[in-house]
Amino acid sequence: MKHRPLILVTNDDGINAPGLKALVEVARELGDVIVVAPDSPQSGQGHAITLKDPLRLKKVKLFEGLEAWECSGTPVDCVKLGKHIVLHQREADLCVSGINHGSNASINILYSGTMSAAMEASLEGINSIGFSLLDYSWDADFEQAKPFIRQIMEHVLEHGIQHSRLLNVNIPNLPTEEIKGIRICRQAEARWIERYVESIDPRGQKYYWLTGDFMNQDHDEDTDVWALENGYLSVVPSGHDLTSYKAIAPLKSLEKTLLTMNDE
Amino acid sequence: MKHRPLILVTNDDGINAPGLKALVEVARELGDVIVVAPDSPQSGQGHAITLKDPLRLKKVKLFEGLEAWECSGTPVDCVKLGKHIVLHQREADLCVSGINHGSNASINILYSGTMSAAMEASLEGINSIGFSLLDYSWDADFEQAKPFIRQIMEHVLEHGIQHSRLLNVNIPNLPTEEIKGIRICRQAEARWIERYVESIDPRGQKYYWLTGDFMNQDHDEDTDVWALENGYLSVVPSGHDLTSYKAIAPLKSLEKTLLTMNDE
Numbered sequence: 004m005k006h007r008p009l010i011l012v013t014n015d016d017g018i019n020a021p022g023l024k025a026l027v028e029v030a031r032e033l034g035d036v037i038v039v040a041p042d043s044p045q046s047g048q049g050h051a052i053t054l055k056d057p058l059r060l061k062k063v064k065l066f067e068g069l070e071a072w073e074c075s076g077t078p079v080d081c082v083k084l085g086k087h088i089v090l091h092q093r094e095a096d097l098c099v100s101g102i103n104h105g106s107n108a109s110i111n112i113l114y115s116g117t118m119s120a121a122m123e124a125s126l127e128g129i130n131s132i133g134f135s136l137l138d139y140s141w142d143a144d145f146e147q148a149k150p151f152i153r154q155i156m157e158h159v160l161e162h163g164i165q166h167s168r169l170l171n172v173n174i175p176n177l178p179t180e181e182i183k184g185i186r187i188c189r190q191a192e193a194r195w196i197e198r199y200v201e202s203i204d205p206r207g208q209k210y211y212w213l214t215g216d217f218m219n220q221d222h223d224e225d226t227d228v229w230a231l232e233n234g235y236l237s238v239v240p241s242g243h244d245l246t247s248y249k250a251i252a253p254l255k256s257l258e259k260t261l262l263t264m265n266d267e
Numbered sequence: 268m269k270h271r272p273l274i275l276v277t278n279d280d281g282i283n284a285p286g287l288k289a290l291v292e293v294a295r296e297l298g299d300v301i302v303v304a305p306d307s308p309q310s311g312q313g314h315a316i317t318l319k320d321p322l323r324l325k326k327v328k329l330f331e332g333l334e335a336w337e338c339s340g341t342p343v344d345c346v347k348l349g350k351h352i353v354l355h356q357r358e359a360d361l362c363v364s365g366i367n368h369g370s371n372a373s374i375n376i377l378y379s380g381t382m383s384a385a386m387e388a389s390l391e392g393i394n395s396i397g398f399s400l401l402d403y404s405w406d407a408d409f410e411q412a413k414p415f416i417r418q419i420m421e422h423v424l425e426h427g428i429q430h431s432r433l434l435n436v437n438i439p440n441l442p443t444e445e446i447k448g449i450r451i452c453r454q455a456e457a458r459w460i461e462r463y464v465e466s467i468d469p470r471g472q473k474y475y476w477l478t479g480d481f482m483n484q485d486h487d488e489d490t491d492v493w494a495l496e497n498g499y500l501s502v503v504p505s506g507h508d509l510t511s512y513k514a515i516a517p518l519k520s521l522e523k524t525l526l527t528m529n530d531e
Contacts, residue, residue, distance in 0.1 A: 049314030049343075050377045057466070057474035079313075079378075084475065087463055110390065112509055113314045113383075114343075126374065126458055158521050167514035187518045189510040194390055199351055202321070210321035211348065238521065240514030245376055246453040250431035250504030254451045257422050257502065 008034035008096035008160050011085050011124065015045040015078040015103065015116025018065060022102035025145035026134060027066055029152050030099055033160065037095075038071035039085035041078060041116075046105075048116035050123070051077045060084055078120035086127055097160055098124035101134035102145055102152070108135075108173045108227040108237055109191040109219070118171055122243060125168035130159050132169075137231060138176040148174045151182065151236055167240040175231050183234040190239050191226035193219045272298035272360035272424050275349050275388065279309045279342040279367065279380025282329060286366035289409035290398060291330055293416050294363055297424065301359075302335035303349035305342060305380075310369075312380040314387070315341045324348055342384035350391055361424055362388035365398035366409055366416070372399075372437045372491040372501060373455040373483070382435055386507060389432035394423050396433075401495060402440040412438045415446065415500055431504040439495050447498040454503050455490035457483045 010030045014023045018040035030036045042061070059075040072089055074081045082098065103117040112118045121133035132155060136148055155172060164170060171190075175182060197215030204210055219228045227237035274294045278287045282304040294300045306325070323339040336353055338345045346362065367381040376382045385397035396419060400412055419436060428434060435454075439446060461479030468474055483492045491501035 044319070047316040047318040049312075049316070049383065051313045051315040051341075052311040052378055052477065054311040054477065055308070057468075057476055058463075059472070059474055077315075080477075083461060083477065084463065087461060088465075088475065110507055113386070113507060114316055119313065119377075122377070155521065162520075165514060165517035167511035169511075171509075185522050187515050187522060189512065189515065190508055192508075197347060197351060199322075199348065201352075204321075208323070210323055211352065212321055213316065213318065213344075213347065238518065239509075240511040240518055241509040242511040242514075243374055243377060243509070244454050244456075245435075245503075245505040245507070245509070247431035247433075247504040247506040248453065250429055250506075251451050251453065253429035254502065254504055256426075257419065258449050258451060 009093060010034040010036050011090065011095040011098040012036055012038045013040050013078060013081045013085065013100050013120045015041065015048060015120060017041050017044045018063065018073045020104065021141065022104050022136065022145055025149065026099055026102050027069065029149050029156065031069065032153065033156055034096065036069050037089060038066060038069060039074055039081045039089050041081055042073040042075055045078050045116045047114050048077045049114050050079055050119040052079050053077060058084060060088060078116035079123045082120050082123040095129050097156065098129045098131040099134065099156065102148060103135035104141065104143055105139040106135055106137045106173055107133060107171060108231055109193040112171055112190065112241065122169055126243060130164055130168050132156065132159060132172055134172045134174065136174045136176060147179045150179060164240060167242060169241045171239040171241050173227060173231055173237045175234055177234060181234060182236060186230035186235040186237055188227040188230050188237045188239050189225055191219055191228035192221035193217060193228060273357060274298045274300050275354065275359040275362040276300055276302045277304050277342060277345045277349065277364050277384045279305065279312060279384060281305050281308045282327065282337045284368065285405065286368050286400065286409055289413065290363055290366050291333065293413050293420065295333065296417065297420055298360065300333050301353060302330060302333060303338055303345045303353050305345055306337040306339055309342050309380045311378050312341045313378050314343055314383040316343050317341060322348060324352060342380035343387045346384050346387040359393050361420065362393045362395040363398065363420065366412060367399035368405065368407055369403040370399055370401045370437055371397060371435060372495055373457040376435055376454065376505065386433055390507060394428055394432050396420065396423060396436055398436045398438065400438045400440060411443045414443060419502065428504060431506060433505045435503040435505050437491060437495055437501045439498055439500065441498060445498060446500060450494035450499040450501055452491040452494050452501045452503050453489055455483055455492035456485035457481060457492060
């Protein structure tokens with residue numbers, strides 16, 4: 004890469020999140036950085052976009068010497084506004100999202116604002132990486148993750164991502180020297196065992212809070228969950244095609260059913 | 268199927284949407300129906316879940332003789348609350364979502380609350396179908412779609428969905444007799460060409476509204492977009508694994524980079 008790369012940085016925990024600050028610190032060592040991030044936490048927003056409300060963008064001075072904007076919308080809105088309004092004619096060489104406070108391995112990619120932001124950038128043709136640290140606390144220590152994040156960003160800036168434009172990177176919550184290395188993985192098959200905590204508000208109305216436990220159902224050694232449980236960073240190259248190809252052939256009889264119906 | 272099936276019905280356009288009413292009318296011919304739908308329109312909510320706010324459920328009398336609940340959350344919240352609170356010990360045989368006002372073909376599955384609700388039910392182990400009619404208007408005529416919807420629901424109730432638990436069904440906006448039949452398809456590769464309409468509010472603050480045009484980039488004849496453009500209903504069996512399997516091998520060199528780093 005000849006020129007100094009332009010890197011768009013976003014997240015879902017909001018522009019004040021320590022994880023974003025850590026990611027900006029790494030990104031600015033490698034290129035010119037522009038930050039567009041939500042003005043409030045947006046965890047669990049998945050691929051939501053704002054259609055009913057107008058969106059706001061505000062330039063903020065949060066990162067010494069860097070252009071940064073906070074956006075009233077979801078993480079996906081941040082990337083869309085970042086591309087069309089903030090970057091405008093400039094082309095980003097890379098989009099990085101995170102560092103998320105908590106895991107986005109396995110099916111968590113579906114619910115994750117961090118990963119949806121990165122996926123949105125990939126749909127726009129920008130190589131993108133979502134980073135998550137397996138520590139949900141606001142005071143998580145992101146220092147340990149930085150050398151790995153830098154290496155992965157450098158790799159993508161130099162080599163691109165063949166057959167994909169999106170990486171889902173999860174980092175075990177371990178000191179740098181205890182991380183065994185990196186594994187290129189597939190997304191584990193897992194589910195959430197969920198329940199609702201029920202309560203009554205002061206007006207006597209019932210309400211519910213979601214809670215639950217993640218349950219891995221996939222014990223092969225080529226998954227992201229396996230890598231993380233065994234002290235490795237997991238990297239899952241990801242796409243946006245949800246087609247179940249194997250299910251196409253067995254469904255073909257349905258084509259006949261409907262033709263018959265119309266012939267009657 | 269021996270017993271009368273239990274069918275959970277939801278959507279993303281809200282509990283008052285005409286598309287939901289049409290879907291309920293078909294579903295109740297085939298089984299016992301329970302409705303859990305958002306109390307307000309939730310288009311574009313993707314796989315968002317509500318984490319920051321408590322959720323409310325309210326029993327409503329909207330459908331003669333049917334149990335129906337409105338929920339304060341997203342479409343995915345409706346399915347989770349539907350399963351854990353409303354259905355509780357009862358097991359749904361099928362979840363249907365829609366009929367959405369507008370297309371959810373191709374990458375629209377990512378942004379769609381309709382499809383995310385159906386996907387959530389599939390993650391819970393319930394066979395699920397999302398239905399969308401290619402007519403965005405609130406006054407869309409859903410009658411023409413009903414015979415097809417019934418056939419597809421009957422097929423899934425009888426045969427299940429091999430290798431998948433989720434169908435993304437889109438219906439062209441044509442009179443029944445002009446619909447040529449059904450095609451089992453893959454998701455077309457497409458993108459949105461987007462822009463923001465910029466305006467100034469009465470307080471002098473700039474704001475943005477998202478708008479854009481869908482652009483198909485995939486001209487093969489096995490895609491959902493092709494089917495719809497050629498007068499067929501499209502049925503895409505879908506999953507939740509976003510791994511780009513082809514991208515795994517070329518990335519393996521990254522594993523070595525990091526091992527070297529730790530050895531230094």
